[in-house]
Amino acid sequence: MSEEPTPISYEDLAEIEDAFAEVDDEIMRRQYELSSSLYARRAEAVAKIPNFWPLVVEQAPMEIEDYITHEDSAVFAEHLINLSVSRPEIENGKKGNPRSVEIRMEFSANEYFEDTTLVKRCWYRRANDGWTGLVSEPVKIHWKKSKDLTDGLTDAAVALWIAREKAGDATATALPEYKALEKKVENWNGSNTSFFTWFGWVSGRRYVSLEESEKANAEHATRKEARKSGSKSRTDDAEDTEDAEAEDDSAVEVHQQGEEVAASLAEDVWPNAIKFFTQAQELDDDPEADFEDSDLDGEDDQDGDDQPIDIRSLVQGKEKVRTRDSFGPPSKKQKK
Amino acid sequence: MSEEPTPISYEDLAEIEDAFAEVDDEIMRRQYELSSSLYARRAEAVAKIPNFWPLVVEQAPMEIEDYITHEDSAVFAEHLINLSVSRPEIENGKKGNPRSVEIRMEFSANEYFEDTTLVKRCWYRRANDGWTGLVSEPVKIHWKKSKDLTDGLTDAAVALWIAREKAGDATATALPEYKALEKKVENWNGSNTSFFTWFGWVSGRRYVSLEESEKANAEHATRKEARKSGSKSRTDDAEDTEDAEAEDDSAVEVHQQGEEVAASLAEDVWPNAIKFFTQAQELDDDPEADFEDSDLDGEDDQDGDDQPIDIRSLVQGKEKVRTRDSFGPPSKKQKK
Numbered sequence: 001m002s003e004e005p006t007p008i009s010y011e012d013l014a015e016i017e018d019a020f021a022e023v024d025d026e027i028m029r030r031q032y033e034l035s036s037s038l039y040a041r042r043a044e045a046v047a048k049i050p051n052f053w054p055l056v057v058e059q060a061p062m063e064i065e066d067y068i069t070h071e072d073s074a075v076f077a078e079h080l081i082n083l084s085v086s087r088p089e090i091e092n093g094k095k096g097n098p099r100s101v102e103i104r105m106e107f108s109a110n111e112y113f114e115d116t117t118l119v120k121r122c123w124y125r126r127a128n129d130g131w132t133g134l135v136s137e138p139v140k141i142h143w144k145k146s147k148d149l150t151d152g153l154t155d156a157a158v159a160l161w162i163a164r165e166k167a168g169d170a171t172a173t174a175l176p177e178y179k180a181l182e183k184k185v186e187n188w189n190g191s192n193t194s195f196f197t198w199f200g201w202v203s204g205r206r207y208v209s210l211e212e213s214e215k216a217n218a219e220h221a222t223r224k225e226a227r228k229s230g231s232k233s234r235t236d237d238a239e240d241t242e243d244a245e246a247e248d249d250s251a252v253e254v255h256q257q258g259e260e261v262a263a264s265l266a267e268d269v270w271p272n273a274i275k276f277f278t279q280a281q282e283l284d285d286d287p288e289a290d291f292e293d294s295d296l297d298g299e300d301d302q303d304g305d306d307q308p309i310d311i312r313s314l315v316q317g318k319e320k321v322r323t324r325d326s327f328g329p330p331s332k333k334q335k336k
Numbered sequence: 337m338s339e340e341p342t343p344i345s346y347e348d349l350a351e352i353e354d355a356f357a358e359v360d361d362e363i364m365r366r367q368y369e370l371s372s373s374l375y376a377r378r379a380e381a382v383a384k385i386p387n388f389w390p391l392v393v394e395q396a397p398m399e400i401e402d403y404i405t406h407e408d409s410a411v412f413a414e415h416l417i418n419l420s421v422s423r424p425e426i427e428n429g430k431k432g433n434p435r436s437v438e439i440r441m442e443f444s445a446n447e448y449f450e451d452t453t454l455v456k457r458c459w460y461r462r463a464n465d466g467w468t469g470l471v472s473e474p475v476k477i478h479w480k481k482s483k484d485l486t487d488g489l490t491d492a493a494v495a496l497w498i499a500r501e502k503a504g505d506a507t508a509t510a511l512p513e514y515k516a517l518e519k520k521v522e523n524w525n526g527s528n529t530s531f532f533t534w535f536g537w538v539s540g541r542r543y544v545s546l547e548e549s550e551k552a553n554a555e556h557a558t559r560k561e562a563r564k565s566g567s568k569s570r571t572d573d574a575e576d577t578e579d580a581e582a583e584d585d586s587a588v589e590v591h592q593q594g595e596e597v598a599a600s601l602a603e604d605v606w607p608n609a610i611k612f613f614t615q616a617q618e619l620d621d622d623p624e625a626d627f628e629d630s631d632l633d634g635e636d637d638q639d640g641d642d643q644p645i646d647i648r649s650l651v652q653g654k655e656k657v658r659t660r661d662s663f664g665p666p667s668k669k670q671k672k
Contacts (some may be wrong), residue, residue: 008384013610016378020607023370027363034359042352048344271356274349 015227028098029090034065042274052277053083056269058228059276063257063264064195071149072195075112082106085270088121099124101266112149114142120199122262125213126220127206129247134259135207137161139199149194153254156181157200160252171249174305181252188254192329201258345359350562361462378610379420389419389611392605395612399593399600400531401633407485409529411448418442424457435460435470448485450478456535458598461549462556463541465583468594471543473497475535485530489590492517493536496588506543507585517588524590534564537594542585 046052054077060068068076084104088098103120107113118141122134138157142152148155163177164170172178188225208216253263269276390413396404404412420440425432439456443449454477458470474493477486484491492513499513500506508514532634544552591597605612 008381011616012381015615016374016381017610019374019377020371023367023374026366026370030366031359031363034362038352038355038359041355045344045352221480239549274353278346278349 001034011227015224018224028087029095032087032090032098033093039084043082046273046277047082049277051077052273053080054078056083056276059109059279061264061268062271063260063283066256067193067195067255067257069149069194070074075107075110075149076195077093079107079112080105081108083265083268087122097124101102101134101262103262103265112144112147114144116208118199120201120262122259123210123213124210125210126216127208127247128139128207128212128216128219130220131208131247132207132217133204134262135203136201136258136262138202138254141196149301150197151184151188151194153184153197154200156184157202157252157254161202170209171246178252181254185252185254198255198258198261201255201261202214202253203249204253204259206247345546347563349560351560354560361434364423365431368423368426368434369429369443375420379418382609382613383418385613387413388609389416390414391616392419392609392612395615397600397604400605403529403531403534403591403593403597405485405530411443411485412531415443415446415448416441417444417476419601419609421602421604425460433460437470437598439601446593448480448483454535456537456598458595459546459549461544463544463583464548464552464555466552466556467541467544467583468538470531470598471539472594472598473495474538474590477532477535479578486533486536486590487520487524489520489533490536492520493538493588493590497538503632507582508547513586517590521588523591534591534594534597537591537597538589539585540589542583 035183057064057068057076058073064166082105084100086104087100088102090098090099100121100123103122105118107116107118109116118139120136120139122136124132125135126132138154138161141148141154143149143155160175160177160181162174164172167175167280250256393400393404393412393416394409412642415518420427420442422438422440423434423436424438426434436457436459439458441454443452443454445452454475456472456475460471461471462468474490474497476494477490478485479485481490496511496513496517499511503511586592
């Protein structure tokens with residue numbers, strides 16, 4: 001601490017972070033390549049286990065559990081028949097960004113929505129001011145009459161998306177659909193936390209188009225090269241923030257933590273699904289270990305919103321999941 | 337859900353998990369190889385930044401923050417000069433387990449302990465009943481007189497370790513050192529949460545020796561091969577639990593979440609150090625964003641144990657950290 005250290009700048013640190021990110025990209029591609037056949041094998045195996053995915057979701061990490069209401073739990077418990085995650089930009093050896101993910105949920109016929117598959121595609125992009133992160137188009141859910149668990153939020157998000165596309169401006173605010181969604185988000189104010197709202201999520205900040213991202217990546221690469229070639233007196237033009245206000249589209253964002261939910265599904269739930277499932281089974285074997293649910297048999301007081309979600313007991317009400325050793329076909333127990 | 341699925345067993349799932357674990361091992365080795373020169377470059381850069389590591393620790397994730405007392409904060413803020421993580425079993429292309437980690441902290445001379453370097457080695461091992469996880473020898477900290485932040489817990493953990501080594505039994509309980517530590521742990525009962533107690537941590541369950549682990553790994557590999565060669569009528573001898581009680585050494589475990597702390601340091605703090613540092617700087621630039629500390633200038637009421645830790649303000653009391661663009665040598669401000 002007593003020597004005079006050479007000054008070091010944020011730019012130097014950013015350069016190191018860039019190099020780490022490149023390694024991460026390579027590692028993610030390699031991992032995807034090495035594990036895709038294993039995921040296929042797992043999918044085949046778990047398809048034979050009744051309620052595999054509902055039980056996994058029940059053990060979901062906090063980032064997701066926070067956004068699962070009791071009504072959502074019922075939908076997952078009774079109708080979620082498959083979940084899968086892929087990385088569309090690196091599929092089949094493509095050299096795109098390994099952080100872009102496609103999350104697909106399959107549902108059996110149900111009273112809530114017409115869709116049998118909901119697919120959320122999240123793209124890792126760079127904005128012209130240097131911001132990087134996931135963005136996504138809102139997904140239309142075809143809710144059945146009076147069954148919209150998101151209180152119209154997903155519909156309004158899709159409506160604004162379409163209106164902005166027509167206007168040719170992905171952040172346009174002078175649109176009736178903008179005012180409508182803004183009002184909905186304002187009224188909502190955190191009170192509708194249905195998981196399905198996540199399908200309407202766009203961005204942690206604002207949408208970034210593929211075109212903008214490609215341009216920004218090219219510029220970023222040029223700057224990086226310039227730095228590497230060692231011009232010490234580099235101009236810190238960096239990425240310029242022209243209009244900070246235009247960057248914040250959160251007034252019409254239906255889900256504040258959409259990126260975290262996507263990351264948690266893709267990087268935790270998906271790779272660790274068997275672990276989460278096994279945990280659910282173990283809790284099932286040992287009710288004392290079940291600190292999430294102190295009254296396993298008291299299913300009547302499930303209405304309070306503060307109560308932890310218990311998909312397991314919902315699932316068990318339907319059909320008992322086999323424990324240990326072997327999972328046969330579901331036994332045909334009557335609903336309790 | 338209407339077809340009769342072929343039964344599937346925990347063994348099938350375990351086999352898939354084993355295959356995933358093999359891919360993970362390969363990926364971790366490759367990542368280590370690709371990033372080690374980058375970590376060296378980062379170490380060189382951050383050595384020039386005053387208080388880099390104290391600021392990183394201040395932004396540490398929950399798993400660690402929960403175990404940092406106000407006294408610990410003062411030690412980190414004033415004396416933590418370096419932190420590094422390595423993977424001793426895969427160093428220089430060795431083919432050992434990539435999950436074993438060595439966490440090294442360097443301190444400047446201080447009033448608390450004599451050591452300038454504390455090294456915690458955590459080994460990923462398999463027990464003869466199939467349990468896998470990190471285990472570690474307790475690390476002796478040479479506390480200065482009346483300065484032991486762990487209230488004797490690390491000393492007692494080391495004393496039991498030595499006594500058990502002499503007895504040739506790593507889980508012996510009929511030892512005075514066992515009774516002594518058991519009593520300390522019982523009295524302690526969660527009230528001493530000094531981070532330094534972690535150096536005394538042994539295992540989430542019980543210690544597993546290298547010898548036991550190698551034997552268990554060999555047996556595990558044999559079973560795996562047998563399964564692969566397709567003997568459908570495999571005997572589910574699995575790993576047998578002989579004496580469940582002997583597996584639980586938690587009565588003398590000084591830190592209940594030692595493995596989580598090690599994982600968090602190795603897999604989050606270490607790879608993301610620059611991000612955590614940048615976060616700390618940004619909070620510094622924008623006091624309103626600092627939700628961890630609502631009274632930045634009120635340093636007097638830091639005694640309450642429930643208050644969030646604020647290493648940043650401790651550090652700032654000592655010397656102002658430069659913000660943005662360039663970090664020169666520390667300015668010689670007086671301690672406030």
